[in-house]
Amino acid sequence: MRAAVIVYPGSNCDRDMEVAFARAGLDVTRVWHKDTTLPAGIDIVGVPGGFSFGDYLRCGAIAANAPISGALRDHAARGGYVLGVCNGFQVLTEAGLLPGALLRNAGLKYICRTVGLRVEGASVYTDGYGAGTEIALPIAHHDGNYFADPATLDTLEGEGRVAVRYTDNPNGSARDIAGILSENRRVLGMMPHPERAAEPAHGNTDGARLFAHLTTALTAA
Numbered sequence: 378m379r380a381a382v383i384v385y386p387g388s389n390c391d392r393d394m395e396v397a398f399a400r401a402g403l404d405v406t407r408v409w410h411k412d413t414t415l416p417a418g419i420d421i422v423g424v425p426g427g428f429s430f431g432d433y434l435r436c437g438a439i440a441a442n443a444p445i446s447g448a449l450r451d452h453a454a455r456g457g458y459v460l461g462v463c464n465g466f467q468v469l470t471e472a473g474l475l476p477g478a479l480l481r482n483a484g485l486k487y488i489c490r491t492v493g494l495r496v497e498g499a500s501v502y503t504d505g506y507g508a509g510t511e512i513a514l515p516i517a518h519h520d521g522n523y524f525a526d527p528a529t530l531d532t533l534e535g536e537g538r539v540a541v542r543y544t545d546n547p548n549g550s551a552r553d554i555a556g557i558l559s560e561n562r563r564v565l566g567m568m569p570h571p572e573r574a575a576e577p578a579h580g581n582t583d584g585a586r587l588f589a590h591l592t593t594a595l596t597a598a
């Protein structure tokens with residue numbers, strides 16, 4: 378199974394995501410944002426965390442219009458898998474691949490700490506935990522305050538597309554939402570960083586199950 382990780386100017390979690398995919402058994406290629414195609418046979422595209430284009434305009438807004446975005450959209454439209462973490466989640470909302478937006482944290486401060494989360498909606502990313510499981514993952518963002526209109530929030534909740542929820546909301550996110558799934562459940566955007574809690578040296582391995590189950594599910598598909 379093959380993964381691509383997109384690299385933008387200012388990405389800083391691209392290598393972490395590459396290592397997490399590789400440790401789970403995926404064959405990983407990093408792709409520069411100026412490329413216009415993805416390598417052939419990519420099963421999942423990772424959109425990593427960081428500060429793409431210095432967070433100018435809005436976090437993720439410039440990256441969402443980078444040359445690689447056409448190929449990213451085509452991949453998602455074909456039913457391909459996409460995992461966007463932190464700045465990657467912001468890119469996916471700005472690109473219209475996920476609904477809603479990430480606003481400035483309610484406290485107007487950058488928050489960098491480990492938070493509690495409850496795993497919810499079923500997907501290849503979350504099924505390794507099982508719904509209701511509580512885990513802890515690091516967050517590191519100033520624009521993680523998830524916003525969507527009430528009808529969109531109702532749809533996300535009604536369709537079980539809230540993938541992870543904060544147990545103690547750190548940033549003002551609507552309905553404690555930390556991560557959401559697309560309608561076909563193949564695109565996941567989440568603010569917490571599973572790739573930074575994916576091996577014993579990180580001091581927390583709660584993120585490893587996401588990558589391990591993803592690989593198992595893709596291999597079985």
Ligand SMILES: NC(=O)CC[C@H](N)C(=O)O
Nearest residue numbers: 426427463464518519520
């Ligand atoms: N770690 C990240 O990806 C940070 C995302 C974004 N730059 C923010 O601060 O909100």
